[in-house]
Amino acid sequence: DPVLKSKIASGVLRPSLLLKALKIQPDVLAESFSKGVIHVAQTLLSNSRAGPHFLSAAQSVYPAVFNLFKPTSVRQSILSNLLGWVGSASTSSSGDAATRQQRAEIALTILADIVEKHHRDISPFMVHLQSLVDFLDAECLTSVKQIRTMYNIFTRLAYPSRGHENRDAAAFLDILLRKQLHHQEERYQRYGIIGSVEMASVIGVTAQSKSLIEKARGLLQTCFVSSIHRSTETRQFLFDLVDLALSGATSLDSSLIAQPEGSQAFSIRSFVENEFMETYLTDTACDSDAADWKESDSSEESPFSINVFPLCNSPQHASHLNYVGGLLRLFLRSVRISDPEGGFTSVGAVFSAPIRLFPELSPSEFSNLNDSDKVTRCVALTHALNVTRELLNALCNQPAPDENDASTVFVLFRLMLKIENILDDFLGRTPSFSTPTRSKKNASRADAAAAAATAQKSNLDVLVQSGAVRAIDCCVARFLAGRPLPESSEATDFFSRYCRLIVDLMSDALSLPTISSAGGIVTLTAYDRRPSNLLFVFRDLALPIGACVQRFNEIVQSDSASSVSVARVLGSIRDILGNPIFQASLKLPDDDSEYQMGCSILRDLTTTLGDVLHRRVSAQSSLQSLFAFLSEVGKTLTASDSPDPQLGLSLMTSALATLECTKYLDPTRDMTECSQLAELFLRAKWTEPSASFLETTLKMWLQ
Numbered sequence: 001d002p003v004l005k006s007k008i009a010s011g012v013l014r015p016s017l018l019l020k021a022l023k024i025q026p027d028v029l030a031e032s033f034s035k036g037v038i039h040v041a042q043t044l045l046s047n048s049r050a051g052p053h054f055l056s057a058a059q060s061v062y063p064a065v066f067n068l069f070k071p072t073s074v075r076q077s078i079l080s081n082l083l084g085w086v087g088s089a090s091t092s093s094s095g096d097a098a099t100r101q102q103r104a105e106i107a108l109t110i111l112a113d114i115v116e117k118h119h120r121d122i123s124p125f126m127v128h129l130q131s132l133v134d135f136l137d138a139e140c141l142t143s144v145k146q147i148r149t150m151y152n153i154f155t156r157l158a159y160p161s162r163g164h165e166n167r168d169a170a171a172f173l174d175i176l177l178r179k180q181l182h183h184q185e186e187r188y189q190r191y192g193i194i195g196s197v198e199m200a201s202v203i204g205v206t207a208q209s210k211s212l213i214e215k216a217r218g219l220l221q222t223c224f225v226s227s228i229h230r231s232t233e234t235r236q237f238l239f240d241l242v243d244l245a246l247s248g249a250t251s252l253d254s255s256l257i258a259q260p261e262g263s264q265a266f267s268i269r270s271f272v273e274n275e276f277m278e279t280y281l282t283d284t285a286c287d288s289d290a291a292d293w294k295e296s297d298s299s300e301e302s303p304f305s306i307n308v309f310p311l312c313n314s315p316q317h318a319s320h321l322n323y324v325g326g327l328l329r330l331f332l333r334s335v336r337i338s339d340p341e342g343g344f345t346s347v348g349a350v351f352s353a354p355i356r357l358f359p360e361l362s363p364s365e366f367s368n369l370n371d372s373d374k375v376t377r378c379v380a381l382t383h384a385l386n387v388t389r390e391l392l393n394a395l396c397n398q399p400a401p402d403e404n405d406a407s408t409v410f411v412l413f414r415l416m417l418k419i420e421n422i423l424d425d426f427l428g429r430t431p432s433f434s435t436p437t438r439s440k441k442n443a444s445r446a447d448a449a450a451a452a453a454t455a456q457k458s459n460l461d462v463l464v465q466s467g468a469v470r471a472i473d474c475c476v477a478r479f480l481a482g483r484p485l486p487e488s489s490e491a492t493d494f495f496s497r498y499c500r501l502i503v504d505l506m507s508d509a510l511s512l513p514t515i516s517s518a519g520g521i522v523t524l525t526a527y528d529r530r531p532s533n534l535l536f537v538f539r540d541l542a543l544p545i546g547a548c549v550q551r552f553n554e555i556v557q558s559d560s561a562s563s564v565s566v567a568r569v570l571g572s573i574r575d576i577l578g579n580p581i582f583q584a585s586l587k588l589p590d591d592d593s594e595y596q597m598g599c600s601i602l603r604d605l606t607t608t609l610g611d612v613l614h615r616r617v618s619a620q621s622s623l624q625s626l627f628a629f630l631s632e633v634g635k636t637l638t639a640s641d642s643p644d645p646q647l648g649l650s651l652m653t654s655a656l657a658t659l660e661c662t663k664y665l666d667p668t669r670d671m672t673e674c675s676q677l678a679e680l681f682l683r684a685k686w687t688e689p690s691a692s693f694l695e696t697t698l699k700m701w702l703q
Helices: 002-009 015-024 026-032 034-046 052-068 072-087 097-117 119-137 144-158 167-181 186-205 210-227 232-247 268-280 318-338 345-352 363-367 371-396 403-428 448-455 459-465 474-481 491-509 534-557 563-578 580-585 593-616 620-637 645-658 667-683 687-702
Strands: 291-293 305-307 355-357
Touching: 002 034, 015 026, 015 052, 026 034, 026 052, 034 052, 034 072, 034 097, 052 072, 052 097, 072 097, 072 119, 097 119, 097 144, 119 144, 119 167, 144 167, 144 186, 167 186, 167 210, 186 210, 186 232, 210 232, 210 268, 232 318, 268 318, 291 403, 318 345, 318 371, 345 371, 345 403, 355 371, 363 403, 371 403, 371 474, 403 459, 403 474, 403 491, 474 491, 474 534, 491 534, 491 563, 534 563, 534 580, 534 593, 563 580, 580 593
Parallel strands: 305 355
Antiparallel strands: 291 355
8 A cells, every 4th residue: 555655646656557457457357356456446545635646546447447347246346335435424434524525525426437437237236326315314425516426326327328218217216306305304305406406417418308308397397386485595505506507517408498489388597587577676766765776887777676675674575685696697597598699688687787775874874773774784785795796707607798798797896896895894883793604514614723714804704704695706707807907096906806806716616515504404515616626726717817917017006006905916916826726736747737827827926026016115014025925925936846947036036126125124034034035945946046045135134
């Protein structure tokens, strides 16, 4: 084991070599060494958190062994081994919960891969695989991603290919889903929803018969219609789950998304469109207690408003707002998918519609309200923020948005900033407002350091982390990256918020699997939406991060940019560089595209950093922040196994330029920062620039 782990970790023993070895003599290996080969695969999976080499090797070796080793007993051992990893994720098992969950998820993914590629050989083990359903009650499967994979396996067992149906497996799946959908407990209702949506997705990809599509339609109709009588949280869960299915590699059959005009059959678009229009849109005039919020430069007029505050004031309808974000997201995605050429032309008025809230209040006017009125207004602003964010997500996620869309995006982004700023202020003045929290088990993970970090965040940040505020997608960051900043005095604040958006997206991508809440009720989180390879997240965000760096110079040189704004942007870029996803890109081989993107971003930053910040340094605190920032960049640079010397020279230039601010240099404190920087450079074997840097800092200190 130690030799095997060492060779894999160093990249010497790659998956391709393991697979080649297995293919040379599969019969001999199966007869005499099957236990040893399975042990190798088990070693790979057990060390999957040690690095991408282990994970890639495990995902390659298990299916290869199943394919090459024909004896039934060997194949049974392989499947039992993988099922054992899934079972080890039980909450009663010992060891780190996150590690157990990750191994269980990898094992499930491998099982799904085997079932998909070897469906002709898997039928003898069908009953064995169906035992996965027992892991639901044992709380081994605790995230939506894991449960979706389980139902993917069941569906492929039942309907292995077009025109083929395994009757026993199909009957098992049908009974299981209908039993769960009609169960009285919310936990099992959600299992049934996940299974129904996943079954419909798999059937859509494999282009099954019309009768099967109608069966999927019946299950989806049951999900949507019965959700009317479920909790608002379960309705939100249903809308988000179907949206996730529509956004992924698997998708539903087009007839399930939208039916031809005149058809009376159930479709997702017709259901969610009717509900959104009837519940949230109003064409009546405002009364004295309400007001329409809209950015002043929005030229298009809408015949209606999106009703928020009046619903908050209605005890009978207030709960409908709890799922407005999920319903709006699914509605807009179904419109775009069903009409790819027209885009949002048919529902354009929704994007220009004002949000009906309350007349704007000054901080003192808000403080004079009673607690109940304060809470109601905070809740209304939270829902309005969700509406604005989902409108932004939908517009930016189009394949080819036009200039009119770009104008609308900037209008919505400014409206979002306005709502965020007001809500953040109001939350600070409303101590009685209780922030919704995620599951108790999930919350219990936070250690003292995490709690201290939360205490330093703004009121709005805490609300976002609680899950009460909808997330902004990567597509918004990419959309804004390719466009110039708005010409206004708000440009710095706009850009600062844009930087924080990227930081939030990178932080969400690092979220852990969801641990089911009390009662085992599973919820959708950022973890369930992210790609399996975290570097795909970096690939999505490389353009926005590069845009941040390129515009940094513009912002700092702007006369309207305050020192506070510059410091805020600087802090955001520092968070981006310190994020593990970014640093992982610098540990890849030199010819990898993500590595090259990461180096390019750092090169752009370090080329201009010293000169730009030198002009903005105006106090001792600024210089201290700068040295801390340069240290962070230095750590990022030296994270690579073979750091680029050109990047090191650029960083030296930046550091030396800042040292010219001798009147702000504190010999006892800042020399420590200087020596730490020099030590980083020496460790990276940048000997000559390190000597130059040390010499310059010593001269400064002596002066």
